[in-house]
Amino acid sequence: MNMLKANFQINKLSRKEFLKKISFLLFLPIIWLWDSSIKQIIKKDSVDNSILIPSNLPAGVSFFGKAAVVKENNKLEVFSTSCTHLGCRIKQIENGKFICPCHGSEFNLQGEVLKGPATKPLRKLKYELTSDKKQIKIINA
């Protein structure tokens, strides 16, 4: 009787292990699907980093997160607000200069370095007018 019970315990244990292994194998496709869908979402976000802003901007400098738009004499120039020193976000203008809040680099309204530690000019961003001409699409901000 004891022998029979012991044999049954072994069978029951191996059945549990078998089910554990099977359930792990059943989860593999779910994990694969989840992983591939997350990768698609990340890829989608990295492809289109454009910003839409109104086209009727006032003259001067306007900040839109990752982009600063300089409008002078009805001409637009768009710059990344990421400082070329260590990447801090530039959010202010003082005396007609972009000022980095982290280490004090200064750039003129053409994006050129006036004062370090930054040595490279601000990155110019491409833009285009939307078909209805009501908005400006800043590309790869």
Ligand code: FES
């Ligand atoms: S990150 Fe802008 S000056 Fe250092």
